[in-house]
Amino acid sequence: MLRQYELVERVKAYNPDADEAILNRAYVYTVQKHGSQKRASGDPYFSHPIEVAGLMTELKLDQETIVTALLHDTVEDTLATIAEVEEFFGPEIARLVDGVTKLSKIETLTENERAAENLRKFFLAMSEDLRVLLVKLADRLHNMRTLHFIKSEEKRRRIARETMDIYAPLAERVGMYEYMREMQLLAFEQLEPEAYATITGRLAQIRNEGGGQVDAIAFDIKQALAEAGLQVEVVGREKHPYSIWRKMSERHVTFEQITDIMAFRVITETVDDCYKALGVLHQTWQMIPGRFKDYISTPKTNGYRSLHTALIYANSMRMEVQIRTHDMHRTNGFGLAAHWAYKQGGVKPDGQVAWLRDLIEIVDASHDADELLEHTKLAIYQDRIFAFTPKGALHQLPKGATAVDFAYAVHTDLGNAAVGAKINGRHVPLRTQLANGDVVEIIKSKRSGPQLPWLGFVVTGKARAAIRRGVRAKERQEVATIGSKLFDEIAGRIPGRIGRKAIGAAVRRLNLKDEEDLMFAIGSARLTDRQVMEALVPGSTDELPDDQDWPRQEQAISIRGLTPGVGFELAECCHPVPGDRIVGLRRPDQKVEVHTIDCMSLANGVDADWLDLSWGERTTGAIGRLRLVLYNRPGTLAEVTQIFARNRANVANLQMIQRDEPFGTYEVDLEVSDLAHLTRIAGSLRASEAVADAERI
Template identity: 85%
Template structure:
């Protein structure tokens, strides 16, 4: 563990103007606050924040970041408060510490919800100041280095999985490859211990058998380039064990079938020398087609720049070679941190973090913990492709992205308005997947809306979040419209006319935000008619009889407009219910068919006798049919049936008609009292998290 004076000396080496007294005060503060707390390793707890601060000095970060690293666990694990830190160390440090601090554990939240809320707070704080991310990554890296001390295997695997899914990709996205590789290696050891042991053992065996072969090849590369007049540094190594394992899994091959286990790095003095070195190496050894990538002319979204190629060395040995300048290498290994260290006044390197805007939009759009984690993992997905707009603007997307993903990557408004697409000048379906170098033109319409079916093929987190948000907004508007109609019917039963004062009073009494919120609550059946009436005019329901209980055993329907004794049946094509405008179709030797006025069957029977009908007084027990699109996950059917039960509707038939992951489509027949009853149920269904869509057939 770093001693106090050692930490201060490290900071003063690259930042002579740093406040030595403030650094000393922060060191002492964290030691005092953590006191006798111990880590799983048995070390004093304060050794952890001190080591995290040491990692920050290796990146040459400013004193506020070093102090934040020292204090980052005090609020969560001690009696320290943000206000106290503000007074002692300033508002800047307090804000950074608050950003890194996890939310207090809430026992009623599930593990995924806790993880999602921690991630949500972290991403929002990171958007304000990226030093939050740098401290958090160092915090996670040091925790991974000591993970083996935790006795619970389940806990070790949970932390390792979170590191592999969230923090290692985040490190990659900001170009901190050293952090990413070490996190992946340590997580890989916990998640796949047998594979880890096998691969590391085979690599050790290769090193012992082949001795200094890596050094010999590196020397050969340097000699070839020196003969061409290039001054370079060359280093070699075996590939990362996790990288080898992932390649084995993706290609379905054994360790022995991996041919490019060795990788070499060539560092030059200039960009011109990078391309000259590439030409020399391609002349000296055969290049493997399809393996050349130019990240200098087209950098990765995290700013990574390098030339990548693969060559066949002696005895058919394959090797990967990366060529870059010394400056590129410094920025590539520590990415955003290297940029930050050289920025004056903490100016954020915006060119490095355009993807952050997408993450923050995802945070705003995600509806629950499950969605947030899903969308964030998609947003930091590593394997990328490049596509262009017709004007030449370059965008990077995950492999497998479609034209809809591209539209949302350009701008959320463009994605929402998309109706078609062209790839390389040719019209294609919206679900078409992109390949490297495609030129994509999005055809838009001002009246277009995102479709629920798009969720079946989009792959980016931003697209999924935006589509779900738009679909939810549309459903909410439809439910609110239903509620508005029901509100007019409810208020019409009151003895007096209502003004805006009565409406605002009702909103306040029911604990709602505004008029739109009230209409949504009525449409989704959150309140009974009596509750709404009482909220509008307190005391108005005192003289009213109790609302009658309607049960499915009551099954009596009368129709006006029929000759006495004339038989009738409710049409199965449109399922009319009391409250619908209805028409009768009369044919010889048949019962009169009762249809809704807008039933398509009527148009096909224009020559038949039409009877002008209306509902009689006894109008209970009609059957309405709904089409439901449910999310295909445990508990959705149970939630839907609970909605039916709470609205006193009996299910007479339920049938799945289509399965289209991640959705299932059902048709359900419900015994309802009337159209208002069916409308309430539809509104409640549309407001449910289990239901993607609900409509009357």
Template identity: 85%
Template sequence: MLRQYELVERVKEYAPEADEALLNRAYVYTVQKHGTQKRASGDPYFSHPVEVAGLMTELKLDQQAIITALLHDTVEDTLATIEEIEKLFGTDIARLVDGVTKLSKIEVMTENERAAENLRKFLLAMSEDLRVLLVKLADRLHNMRTLHFIKNPDKRKRIARETMDIYAPLAERVGMYEYMREMQLLAFEQLEPEGYATITGRLAQIRSQEGGQVDAIALAIKQALAEADIQVEVTGREKHPYSIWRKMAERHVTFEQITDIMAFRVLTETPDDCYRALGVLHQHWQMIPGRFKDYISTPKSNGYQSLHTALIYENSMRMEVQIRTREMHRLNEFGLAAHWAYKQGGTRPDGQVGWLRDLIEIVDASHDAEELLEHTKLAIYQDRIFAFTPKGRLHQLPKGSTAVDFAYAVHTDLGNAAVGAKINGRHVPLRTQLTNGDVVEVIKSTSSEPQLSWLGFVVTGKARAAIRRAVRAKEHQEIATIGSKLFDAIAGQLPTRIGKKAIEAAVRRLELRDEEDLMFAIGSARLSDREVMEALVPGSTAELPDDPDWTRSEVSISIKGLTPGMGFELADCCHPVPGDRIVGLRRPDHKVEVHTIDCLTLANGVDADWLDLSWGSRTTGAVGRLRLVLYNRPGTLADVTQTFATNRANVVNIQVIHRDEPFGTYEVDLEVADLAHLTRIIGTLRASQAVAEAERI
């Protein structure tokens, strides 16, 4: 662990003007606040923020970032407050610490919701100041280095998965490849321990068998370039174990079939030297077609610049070669952090604004935790392609992107209005996937709107978020239209004609925003007829009977896949209960019908939109229908009802279908918790001496 004076000396080496007293105060503050707390490794807890601060000094970040690193866990894990930090260290540092601090655990939230809320806050804070991201990445990297001390394997895997899905791609997006590679390697070890052991073992075996072959190839490359009067520095290594694993998975090949295990880096003085070196290497060794990439003329969105090629060396051995200048290499390894110059007034490094702005738009558009996580993972997807507008503006998109993804990348309004596209001058369907270098022209119409079916082929988080938001707005309007029709029926039961003023007064009494919000609340069954009537004409329901026609029963079922507040009804034809696989049929001006997946009446739903649904967290109160054949003798019906009572099932309705001499056939509507509950009751009935047959309708 870094000592106090060592940390200060590191900062003063590259920032002589740094406030030594403030740095010392922050170091002492974090040591005092964390006190006797211990990490899983047994080390004092304050060793973690000190090591994170040390990582910040390696990036040569300013003193505010160093102090933020020292304090980043104090608010979450000690009695320190943001107000106290602001008083001791200033507003800027307090803002940075607040940005990095994870939200306190909220027990009522699911794991996904907690992760999503942490991510939401993190992204918003990051948009204000990129140093929040840099500190957070260093925090995660140090936690990954000590992950093996955590005894619970499930917790280790959860942290590793989060690192692989969120933090490693974020490190890549800001060009911090050293952080990305180490995070991936450490996460890979936890998530795929057998694969990790196999690949690292094979690499060690190759290293011992081939001895100095890497050094020999590096020397051959250097000599070939020296003969062409190009002075370079050449280094070689085996490819990253996780990179090999991913290639094996993507190509469905074995380790032996991966031919380009060796990778070499050539550092030159100027960009001209890069292209000259490329030409020499291609003349000296045979290049592998399709493997050349020029990221110097067309940098990645994170600023990464390099030439990539693959060559065939002696004995048909393949090797990957990256050629770049020394300055490019410095920026590539640590990205935006490498040229961070946070001036007074808060200017940001160029290059981060575009994709970061997309992330913030996704935060605003995402409806719930699962959507936010899905959209964000898509937004930081790593494999990219390049496409151009007709005016030559470059856009980088994930591999597999379509014309719709491109339209939303240009502007959300363009995506919403898209009706067609031209790729390289040729009309194509909107679902057409783009390839590198395509020129894309989006055809739009003012009367067009996003289609739900687009979600079946778009791949970018921004497009998915915008489409879902537009579809939800349309659904909201449809529900409000249903509500308007219901409102007319409700108003018709009142003793007086309802005008605009009465509606405005009702909106105020119900604490709603406007008339449309009222219609939506009625259409989505959030308000009962009685509540609406009382809001329109206070006292009008006093004489009404307090029966089910006038009181709204408590909603006890929730459905995932519907817009919040959207009205739905469980279909009478199949009586779905929680645990059944379900789909929804949505028709204009009607509630969504929820059916079991094997319901025979689904064949009549060709004129409806089909929705992929699942059951939510509330699972009580669904009604299943049974057909019972009982022996026609005294006491059998009492035995059956006793079975229902014993199994805590409420009989909603019972109907005699027909009777003959030995048997009676009944249909019973039974309120149950879920499919397992209903199945258990059927099993009990079939074992009863009173029941000849029991089946679900």
């Protein structure tokens, strides 16, 4: 553990103007506050914040960050308060300490909810000041270094999993690769102990058997570059054990089948020397196609810059080589932390802004704990591709990202308005996955909006959050429209005219936000007719019996602009289409379920409010289902699909139900405009020589 004078000397070594008094005061404060508290290792608890502060000095961070590291657990684990911290150390440090302070465990919440709430607070604080993240990562790294002292295996594994899922990817996203690798290694040891022991054992065996093989290869690389007039440093090492295990898992190969276990770093003086060194290495040893990456011309989001290549050495041995300058090497080890060093004047690096903004948007949009965790993990994992706008702006996305993900990466409004895409000048579906270097043009329409099916193929957290937020808003609007029409009926049963004043009073009595909230509550069956009447005119239901049978609607509610799956759901049992007589089933906090009036599932009665519905104009998205019996011979399906095309019907789903020679029975879902359209298609099918029978389901 660092002594008080040692910590101060470390800070003074890179910041001679540091305030010794505040550093000494913070050191004494944390020792006094944590007092006799002990860690699982048996060490005094205050040794932990002191070691975290020591990690911050290694990054040469400002004195406010060092003091924050010393105090980061005092508010949570002692009687100290944020107000007291502000009184003794000032508002800036109090703000940083509050941002880093972990939430107390809330036993009534699930593990996911606890994690989600910690993340929510963490990202919001982090967006205001990156130093919150730097202290938190150092806090987690030191806790991982002492994790083996915790007796409970379940608790060790839980902490390790959280580290692997959240903190290691976060360290990668801000370029702190040294922290990331150590966190992954320590978490890997807890999560996969047998694999960890096997891989580290095999690496030790190779190290012993190979004698000085790594040093010999490093010498050969350095000599080849020296003969070309390049003075460089070459460092060799085995690949990270967790990296080896992940490659084994993803490729389903054994340890012996992994051929590029050795990796080397070539450190040059200038950027020009990086490219010269690359040329020399490619001329000296055969390069492996597809393994070259230029992160100097196109840096990663976190500022990482380097040339990556893979070569075949003697005896078909494969090796990875990274080439970078001394400055890149320093930045690549500790990323954005290096930019926050005291010598840089504490200026926020621009690289953090974009992805932090995305994370905050995800936090704001997330509906529940599981959604937040899902979106956040998607947003911070590291496998990336690069794509360009037509004007040349570069965007980084996860592997597997689609045109919709790209649209939302450019701007949320562009994603919401997307109706099509061009990739490299060619029209493609929105679900098309992007490749490195693609030029993507998004085609938009003011009338469009986020579509529920997009959730089936987007991969970025930002896109998922925006789509869900847009769909929820549309659903709320549609349900509120239903509620508004039901409100008119309810108000019509009360003697006298109901004005704006009465509605405002009802909103207040029901503890709702506004009139729209009232209509949504009615439409979603959160309020009964009796409750609404009583809120509008207190006492208006006193003389009504509790089992009052309310009169049915005099007029059908039109579901104009119906969007299946949003505010309404078209029942799977009867597949209603415009032209059918329909009825709606309304249950609390569920979408209105639309059935045909003669649907067999309604025959025995259902426990729900019945709404008399009618189809509005310009209704879209209705699906009609037909059962087809086709002759089992070549060309039959082709002829049927031509009938669909001639009738302008899009096939949503086609499935064979049974084969009974010489026939095949199929069920087909068709997007149709109305009942007449579906009937016309069925008639065309029956007239075909390829179709034995066609009937609506």
